[in-house]
Amino acid sequence: MSEKKRIILHVDMDHFFTAVEEREHPEFKGKPVIVGADPKEGKGRGVVSTCNYEARKFGVRSGMPISRAWKLCPEAVYLPVNYELYAKASHEIMNILRRRSDKFEQWGIDEAFLDITSKVKDYAEAEAFTKEIKREVFEKEKLTCSIGIGPNKLVAKIASDIQKPDGLTIVREEEVEKFLAPLPARKLLWVGRKTEQKLKAMGIKTIGDLAHYDPAVLAETFGVMGTQMYLMAHGIDRSEVEERGEIKSIGRDITFQEDMSNFEFILNTLDELAEEVHRDVLRQNVNFRTVTVRVRYENFETHTHSKTLPFITNRLQDLKKTGRELMQAYLRPDRKVRLVGVRVSSLISAEKQKTLM
Ligand code: TTP
Ligand code: MG
Numbered sequence: 001m002s003e004k005k006r007i008i009l010h011v012d013m014d015h016f017f018t019a020v021e022e023r024e025h026p027e028f029k030g031k032p033v034i035v036g037a038d039p040k041e042g043k044g045r046g047v048v049s050t051c052n053y054e055a056r057k058f059g060v061r062s063g064m065p066i067s068r069a070w071k072l073c074p075e076a077v078y079l080p081v082n083y084e085l086y087a088k089a090s091h092e093i094m095n096i097l098r099r100r101s102d103k104f105e106q107w108g109i110d111e112a113f114l115d116i117t118s119k120v121k122d123y124a125e126a127e128a129f130t131k132e133i134k135r136e137v138f139e140k141e142k143l144t145c146s147i148g149i150g151p152n153k154l155v156a157k158i159a160s161d162i163q164k165p166d167g168l169t170i171v172r173e174e175e176v177e178k179f180l181a182p183l184p185a186r187k188l189l190w191v192g193r194k195t196e197q198k199l200k201a202m203g204i205k206t207i208g209d210l211a212h213y214d215p216a217v218l219a220e221t222f223g224v225m226g227t228q229m230y231l232m233a234h235g236i237d238r239s240e241v242e243e244r245g246e247i248k249s250i251g252r253d254i255t256f257q258e259d260m261s262n263f264e265f266i267l268n269t270l271d272e273l274a275e276e277v278h279r280d281v282l283r284q285n286v287n288f289r290t291v292t293v294r295v296r297y298e299n300f301e302t303h304t305h306s307k308t309l310p311f312i313t314n315r316l317q318d319l320k321k322t323g324r325e326l327m328q329a330y331l332r333p334d335r336k337v338r339l340v341g342v343r344v345s346s347l348i349s350a351e352k353q354k355t356l357m
Helices: 016-024 066-072 083-099 123-141 153-160 173-180 193-201 207-211 215-222 224-233 263-283 316-328 350-356
Strands: 008-013 033-036 048-051 077-079 103-107 111-115 145-150 168-170 250-260 286-297 302-313 337-345
Touching: 008 123, 008 153, 016 033, 016 048, 016 083, 033 066, 048 066, 083 103, 083 111, 083 123, 111 153, 123 145, 123 168, 145 153, 153 168, 153 173, 173 207, 193 215, 207 224, 215 224, 224 250, 250 263, 250 286, 263 286, 263 316, 263 337, 286 316, 302 316, 316 337
Parallel strands: 033 077, 145 168
Antiparallel strands: 008 111, 008 145, 033 048, 103 111, 250 337, 286 302, 286 337
């Protein structure tokens, strides 16, 4: 299948949880606001979910222990996570974005990819189109977002993060390598902390360093992931924007840069995806019963296969084992694989479960 030139947007809401709280409580305007665990005058456990830009000036960040946030900024407004409120706002925003795209993909609670290839004829039109989206979101939801425009998801996602809040960053196809080169290598999705350390030891700090490195050495050191990273450093990403099935689930998938027939590599990739999913399972404090894997072959034929476990779990080993088991059936010597994914569903909040026991 030929891959024609696409124009992709990545939308990321600005300081999402706190922005919704500010909208509901105009009296917070101008003050540092932190959503997360109860600080209990500095003795609280748990972490910061997010904070507004005023609080970020004090050094407060998502994921930081709430006790540390208290030390940095005791005068902030501290609020518990009101997930239902944010989910409702998210739902409204996603509906606006979905209506404006050829293909749409929600990513987490406050991000989305839009394929607008058929809606505009060039980047100038894409810019006007994007401003219109920002205007509609602000008018209807009173919230700002930052948007990146690029030839694929990878570039659009990195671009949306460049000018925040209320940003709009355009990276045309011919500007991609120059845009990426000075950025740290970890900005490439899939470059985790361990890989980042290894790259640093090889003298690779920026995406540009990676793009100029010998791809043979990268492949030797990191296996097929090395080739994948090398291509990403050149701004190449052929994954499609696509709506995800079930909403009440947590999942990850990856499109390989080259169709893959190495089974061991495919299964190892599935394990890595399972680890990412598991991190989110713990972060959202849920248990699961159903595991689903997805595979897309080189001809775009796509299959999913699920298994519901006889028990409720949050363990990584259950997820990995079930994922591998389900995937085995799809690994056939005559079929190259384009994409794999894994997802958990039948989610039950760990809190609620505690009260049931
Ligand atoms: P992000 O988009 O990463 O952050 P943000 O929207 O708060 O800020 P930014 O303007 O930089 O985009 O995450 C979206 C929401 O997800 C965030 O508002 C709260 C939640 N979240 C957590 O609960 N824990 C976390 O560690 C992170 C990173 C986010
Ligand atoms: Mg955001």
